[in-house]
Amino acid sequence: MNNLTEATKQWLLTKGYTCEDLNQHGKNGDTALMKATREAVYAVVKELIDLGANINARNNDGNNALWFACFGNHYDLINLLLAAKINIDNQNDNGATVLMYAASAGNTEVVKLLLQHHPNLYLQNLDDYKAIDFASNVEVLRLLKNATKS
Secondary structure: OOOOHHHHHHHHHHHHOOOOOOOEEEEEEEHHHHHHHHOOHHHHHHHHHHHOOOOOOOOOOOOOOOHHHHHHHOOOHHHHHHHHHOOOOOOOOOOOHHHHHHHOOOOHHHHHHHHHOOOOOOOOOOOOOOOHOOOOOOHHHHHHHHHHOO
16 A cells, blocks of 8 residues: 555554554554654654655644654754645644744744744734743744744
8 A cells, every 4th residue: 555664664563553544543643643753753754754644634632743843852853844844833722833832942943943934923822822922031032023023
């Protein structure tokens, strides 16, 4: 059905996924793509994307794989997922985006990287807060203020 490498087949089976359904949901609704992103297994993430796994699949919390790449500071995976056109503006069940998360975590480098891909700066979470409202350090605040001016 698909042309999975032996290494990826083994990884999938070890993690409780099948080789037949690349979009199968596992624990907490995570797909293999999400799990591989969470674990920073670049080769598996790339192979799953190349074979057509649903890049915008969401888990039980409404997060897509980009959330896990940002949470883990996996810059190579953030770039890979964004190049594959993952939804940078995905809002989870709380209305949070990856930009809101990175701003709240004070993760300046992830904020910089995300801003290069023009996320919607005006999205609001369920409490009506935008990413700039979550800025937890001066550098993140400055980056987000400058981004809203351009």
